[in-house]
Amino acid sequence: MKETKITVKNLNLFYGEKQALADISIDIYSQRVTAFIGPSGCGKSTFLRVINRMNDLIDDVRITGKIQIDGIDIYDKNLDVVNLRKRIGMVFQKSNLFPKTIYENLIFGPRINGIKDRKVLDEIAEKTLIQAALWEEVKDRLDDPALSLSGGQQQRLCIARALAVEPQIILMDEPASALDPISTAKIEELIDELKKNYTIVIVTHNMQQAARVSDYTAFFYLGRLIEYDKTSRIFTNPSNRQTEDYVTGRFG
Amino acid sequence: MSILLKKHKDISGFIFINVTRLLFLMLILMLAFILIKIIVEGFSVISWEFISSEPKNNMTEGGIFPAIFGTVAVTLLMILFALPLGIFSAIYLNEYAKDSVFTRIIRTAVNNLAGVPSIVFGLFGLGFFILFVGKNLDEVLQTGLLFGQPALIWASSTLAVLVLPIIIVSTLEALNSVPKSHRDASYGLGATKWQTIKNVVLPQARPGILTGTILAISRGAGETAPVLFLGAAFFLPNLPIVDLCFGDYCIPMINPGEQFMYLAYHIFILATQSSNPTKTMPLQYGSTLVLITLTFLLNITAIIFRYRFRKILGRL
Ligand SMILES: Nc1ncnc2c1ncn2[C@@H]1O[C@H](COP(=O)(O)OP(=O)(O)OP(=O)(O)O)[C@@H](O)[C@H]1O
Numbered sequence: 218m219k220e221t222k223i224t225v226k227n228l229n230l231f232y233g234e235k236q237a238l239a240d241i242s243i244d245i246y247s248q249r250v251t252a253f254i255g256p257s258g259c260g261k262s263t264f265l266r267v268i269n270r271m272n273d274l275i276d277d278v279r280i281t282g283k284i285q286i287d288g289i290d291i292y293d294k295n296l297d298v299v300n301l302r303k304r305i306g307m308v309f310q311k312s313n314l315f316p317k318t319i320y321e322n323l324i325f326g327p328r329i330n331g332i333k334d335r336k337v338l339d340e341i342a343e344k345t346l347i348q349a350a351l352w353e354e355v356k357d358r359l360d361d362p363a364l365s366l367s368g369g370q371q372q373r374l375c376i377a378r379a380l381a382v383e384p385q386i387i388l389m390d391e392p393a394s395a396l397d398p399i400s401t402a403k404i405e406e407l408i409d410e411l412k413k414n415y416t417i418v419i420v421t422h423n424m425q426q427a428a429r430v431s432d433y434t435a436f437f438y439l440g441r442l443i444e445y446d447k448t449s450r451i452f453t454n455p456s457n458r459q460t461e462d463y464v465t466g467r468f469g
Numbered sequence: 470m471s472i473l474l475k476k477h478k479d480i481s482g483f484i485f486i487n488v489t490r491l492l493f494l495m496l497i498l499m500l501a502f503i504l505i506k507i508i509v510e511g512f513s514v515i516s517w518e519f520i521s522s523e524p525k526n527n528m529t530e531g532g533i534f535p536a537i538f539g540t541v542a543v544t545l546l547m548i549l550f551a552l553p554l555g556i557f558s559a560i561y562l563n564e565y566a567k568d569s570v571f572t573r574i575i576r577t578a579v580n581n582l583a584g585v586p587s588i589v590f591g592l593f594g595l596g597f598f599i600l601f602v603g604k605n606l607d608e609v610l611q612t613g614l615l616f617g618q619p620a621l622i623w624a625s626s627t628l629a630v631l632v633l634p635i636i637i638v639s640t641l642e643a644l645n646s647v648p649k650s651h652r653d654a655s656y657g658l659g660a661t662k663w664q665t666i667k668n669v670v671l672p673q674a675r676p677g678i679l680t681g682t683i684l685a686i687s688r689g690a691g692e693t694a695p696v697l698f699l700g701a702a703f704f705l706p707n708l709p710i711v712d713l714c715f716g717d718y719c720i721p722m723i724n725p726g727e728q729f730m731y732l733a734y735h736i737f738i739l740a741t742q743s744s745n746p747t748k749t750m751p752l753q754y755g756s757t758l759v760l761i762t763l764t765f766l767l768n769i770t771a772i773i774f775r776y777r778f779r780k781i782l783g784r785l
C-alpha cells in the first residue's frame with residue numbers, strides 16, 4: 218500500500234532565460250526511497266531544491282506548475298517557507314557542517330525552533346545520533362569540533378542534523394559520492410532503516426547504489442523526466458531506449 | 470639525455486629576483502632607521518610626567534596629556550559612529566540588497582573611497598559637517614554660533630567617514646568568505662534569513678570583521694589632515710570634558726562641542742609652528758613614539774584576533 222507524499226504537475230523551471238526543468242510530472246511515495254538518476258546537468262539537483270524551495274534563495278528563478286506535499290501547494294503565497302523547510306531535511310553532496318562542535322551542529326535546528334531546555338536538546342542529540350548510527354562512534358566526544366570527524370562520519374552527522382528537526386521528507390543530493398565503500402555502505406544501510414518513517418529522495422550517479430537502495434527510480438535527461446517506475450523495472454526492463462542506454466552505461 | 474644535465478640559465482629571472490631583493494632590503498632599512506631613531510630618541514623623553522601633564526612654557530616643555538586625551542576621545546567617538554554604521558551597511562549590502570546596477574555602483578564607490586587622500590575628507594568634513602550641517606542647525610535652532618564651528622564631534626564624524634569605506638570593505642570580505650554551503654545548511658534546517666546571519670554567518674565572519682575594523686580604526690587614529698580644519702587646537706591645556714549631572718551625581722563625559730588637542734597635529738605644530746623647533750625636538754620624538762605605540766597596540770590587537778581565528782580554524 219503506497220501513499221503519495223509529493224505530487225508534481227507540469228513543473229517548469231527557468232534560471233533567467235534558461236530552462237532547467239521542463240514539464241515534469243511525478244508522484245513520490247511515502248515511506249519509499251526514490252532515486253533520481255541522469256547525466257550531469259540534467260536538473261536533478263535543481264528539482265530536489267524545488268521540493269524544499271531552496272531555489273527561492275537564487276535570484277532570477279521562475280517556476281510554473283504545481284507541487285503539492287500532502288495535498289498542500291507549497292508554492293502557495295500564504296505558505297511559510299521556513300515551516301516547509303523544517304518538514305524537509307536536506308543532505309548535500311559535500312558535508313556542510315558548521316565549524317562548531319558535534320553537539321552544536323546537532324541541535325542547530327531544534328534551537329532555532331526555540332527549544333532551549335538543555336535536557337530536551339540532549340535527548341534530541343542522542344536520539345538522532347542513534348538513528349544515524351553514529352552514537353557509538355561519537356558519544357564520548359560530542360564537544361569536539363564536528364570537522365574533526367572522518368568524511369563518512371561527517372556525512373552521517375549531516376543526516377543526523379537533518380533528522381533533528383523531525384522532518385517527514387529527506388532529500389539527499391549525492392550523499393555518498395565523496396565517500397569510501399565502507400562509509401557508503403553505512404549510509405545505504407541508514408537509508409534503508411530511515412525509509413520506514415520517512416519519504417526519501419536521493420540523487421545518485423551510482424547505478425548500483427540506485428538499484429540497491431531505491432524502490433522507485435526517476436531518469437532525467439536534459440531537464441525532462443524521461444521515465445519513472447519501480448527501480449526493478451527501470452534496471453531490468455525499462456520502456457524507454459534512453460533509460461536503457463543510461464542504466465547500462467552506454468552513455469552518460 | 471645530455472639535455473637533463475645542462476643547467477638551465479634563467480638570466481632575467483636572476484636579475485628580477487635580485488633587484489626585488491635589493492628594493493625590499495632598502496625598504497626595510499628605511500623603516501628600521503625611522504623606527505629605531507624614534508624609539509631611541511623618544512624613549513629618553515617619555516616619563517610619567519610627560520604622559521600625564523600638559524605642555525608648558527610655550528610648548529617647549531611639559532607633557533602631552535591633552536593631546537593623548539584628545540586623540541583617544543576623537544577615536545572613541547569615531548568608533549561609535551563608524552563601527553555600527555559600517556558593519557550594518559556591509560551586512561545589508563552583502564546579505565539583503567539584491568544584486569543590481571545600483572548596488573554595484575555603491576560597491577565600486579566604497580572601494581574607491583577607501584583610497585581617497587585624507588585631506589579630501591578633511592575638506593569634505595569642513596564643507597559638509599561645519600558649513601552645511603552645523604550652520605544650518607544653528608539657523609534652524611537659533612543657537613547663534615554653536616554647531617557651525619570646529620568641534621570634536623565634527624572631527625570624529627569626519628574620521629568616521631574616512632574609515633567607513635575601509636570598515637565596509639573588510640566586513641564585506643569577511644561576510645563573503647563564509648561558504649555558501651553553510652548558509653544552505655542553515656536554510657535547509659528551516660532557519661530564517663536573520664537566524665542564518667546571526668547563528669552562522671556572523672560567528673564565522675566576526676574575527677575577520679574585527680581585524681578589519683581595528684586596522685581601519687588605527688588608520689583613523691593616526692590621520693592628521695582631516696582634523697586640521699575640524700577642531701584640532703594649537704594649544705588647549707583644558708580637556709574637552711563636561712560634567713553630566715543627574716541631580717547631585719555627576720559623571721565627566723567627553724564634550725563633543727569643544728576643540729581639542731590631537732597627537733598627530735601636535736607633532737606637526739611642534740615641528741613647524743613652535744617658537745623654538747630645536748628645543749621641541751625631544752618632545753616631537755616623545756609624542757611620535759606615543760602615537761606610534763598607540764596605533765601599534767591597536768594593530769597588535771588585530772593581529773592577535775587574526776591569530777586566534779587561524780588557530781580555531783586550524784583546530785577544526
Ligand atoms: N544557480 C543557477 N543559475 C543558473 N543556472 C543553473 C543554476 N544552477 C544550475 N543551473 C543549470 O541548470 C542545469 C541543471 O543543473 P543541476 O545542478 O540541477 O544538474 P544536476 O543534474 O544536479 O547535475 P549534477 O549531476 O552534475 O549535479 C544545468 O545546466 C546548470 O548549469
Ligand SMILES: [Mg+2]
Nearest residue numbers: 261262263390
Ligand atoms: Mg547535482
